[in-house]
């Protein structure tokens with residue numbers, strides 16, 4: 001997708017956003033979740049790679065774009081995949097996992113396609129290639145309004161329906177899950193036990209934004225709000 005097309009698309013989204021803001025605003029649904037900006041995605045990844053793996057672990061980023069994050073990762077071993085631009089391998093995640101990769105990782109950042117079937121695929125493959133004790137960070141899984149969750153992008157920062165992955169993640173017994181309401185709204189999990197692939201099934205088709213609003217009320221979620229809380233995770 002070339003630069004001119006992306007700029008043109010941004011202008012279209014901006015126009016749609018303005019129309020939405022004026023006419024559809026009363027019909028939008030919002031979460032009460034307060035997304036702050038005190039913990040950035042690159043800071044989280046660098047912190048974990050440094051504190052848990054002394055920068056010797058293996059890092060994978062799925063979806064790199066302009067290397068906004070990838071270029072900031074200070075780690076000896078890093079692989080960034082993107083079929084369009086950025087990273088160091090021009091591959092989509094399917095081609096990477098099925099035809100290219102044979103190694104295990106300690107930290108994986110999932111930030112490619114935000115459609116739930118792709119996020120699910122990337123999550124399952126990440127779990128399969130994660131070392132025990134490794135971490136996965138998912139971006140854009142805490143949308144704060146309904147218009148940002150349409151599968152067809154209509155807003156400037158669309159999360160599409162990536163958030164649906166939370167419904168599966170909270171059921172998995174072999175991970176420790178945290179929500180991080182900062183930056184774009186993230187989820188972090190650690191592989192604390194050998195994965196049970198039988199648990200990696202979910203019918204996402206019936207999930208709605210209203211279900212997500214209810215899900216956020218679930219007191220079982222643990223949150224990471226700042227760097228101190230991040231340093232306290234095991």
Ligand SMILES: C[S@@+](CC[C@H](N)C(=O)[O-])C[C@H]1O[C@@H](n2cnc3c(N)ncnc32)[C@H](O)[C@@H]1O
Pocket residue numbers: 041062063064065066067068069070081082083084085086091092093094111112113118
């Ligand atoms: C939101 S951007 C990534 C931003 C970047 N990680 C950052 O931290 O700012 C999403 C990127 O994912 C890429 N992408 C889309 N589908 C993908 C897939 N199946 N596998 C890998 N990358 C994908 C797109 O080309 C796009 O560059």
